[in-house]
Amino acid sequence: MDNKPTFPATKPQTLGILGAGVWGRTLGQLVSQNGHRVEYWSRSGDRSLEEVVTGANILLSAVSMKGVASVLSQVKAIGLGTDTIIVTATKGLDPQTTCTAAQLWQRAFRDRPVVVLAGPNLSKEIQQGLPAATVVASNDESAASLVQEVFSSSNFRVYTNPDPLGVELGGTLKNVMAIASGVCDGLQLGTNAKAALLTRGLTEIIRIGTHWGAQMETFYGLSGLGDLLATCNSPLSRNYQVGYQLAQGKTLAEILPDLEGTAEGVNTTQVLIQRAKTLEISVPISYQVHQLLEGQITPKDAVEALMLRDIKPE
Ligand SMILES: NC(=O)c1ccc[n+]([C@@H]2O[C@H](COP(=O)([O-])OP(=O)(O)OC[C@H]3O[C@@H](n4cnc5c(N)ncnc54)[C@H](O)[C@@H]3O)[C@@H](O)[C@H]2O)c1
Ligand SMILES: O=P(O)(O)OC[C@H](O)CO
DSSP, X not given: OOOOOOSOOSOOOEEEEEOOSHHHHHHHHHHHHTTOEEEEEOTTXXXXXXXXXXXXXXXXXXXXXXXXXXXHHHHHHHOOOTTOEEEEOOOOBOTTTOOBHHHHHHHHOTTSOEEEEESSOOHHHHHTTOOEEEEEEOSOHHHHHHXXXXXXXXXXXXXXXSOHHHHHHHHHHHHHHHHHHHHHHHTTOOHHHHHHHHHHHHHHHHHHHHHHTOOGGGGGSIIIIIHHHHHHTOTTOHHHHHHHHHHTTOOHHHHGGGSSSOOTHXXXXXXXXXXXXXXXXXXXXXXXXXXXXXXXXXXXXXXXXXXXXXXXXX
């Protein structure tokens, strides 16, 4: 007997995708292939935000972090249908509040389900139809299940998770480590150094994330360890590219204009350091990335500073 599931498992839905950048378009491609209707809104497009928002029963934001506060206040002014599910695929931190994107959406729409979508998802591979897996996390189990059904296909395996904060922080904080990892490869520090960086990087992510209120085990899943491995090992990652080029001696001002899309880790590092200082959380790797991005130290100085810290138990 053939036990293979058939996709799509749910009746056609209408998705409004806010932010028609690389990731918004890739996610739109996945759901269109599953037979769902997709309407895009972007600030430079010709569709009105009102049209896209009012027509959608699932509203997905793939706007980069710097645009989230402004876009959600425009959506708030328009209003959402009573059954609308909000999905956020942004991986960043808000400089004003240090909140994640989902926290901002949930504050603005307290009575609506908010679902976080995050995982090891390099868009170029997904666009090529290569297999990938992701996580949809929410406090609202039925909203997460519907979004799981909408996105699941033979190329894209979707898991639900009840810890949206942990899932979102895994995807967000690994961008800082991806910059460090690009530096590590750019300086040709070798496989031992890379393994040490990723392992201690995960420890740092867990220290921050659990202090924030996320569950430790979430960080060992796809959106934590999974996304850390993908992003820190792939030249397709824009954050990795930033680190790699810094190691080649380029400045941030020279690197950023030529990147395809947004490297959220640059902004995330700043916000993270602000939060870690206020809450007195030790983040040695993120601190060195911050100093490097600020132009205060060279990549070699950053490595030396990490290696020469006080010795301590693991
Ligand atoms: N590309 C990927 O592989 C990938 C995978 C997973 C998650 N993400 C996350 O998705 C988000 C978007 O990434 P991307 O690769 O699509 O970047 P991108 O730069 O290609 O797209 C960003 C989108 O946000 C919009 N935007 C930015 N500021 C805005 C503002 N003030 N008002 C309205 N719109 C604004 C841009 O117009 C654009 O449509 C990031 O948070 C990224 O970390 C990306
Ligand atoms: O290209 P990056 O560095 O933004 O990484 C993309 C995704 O977050 C990988 O999961």
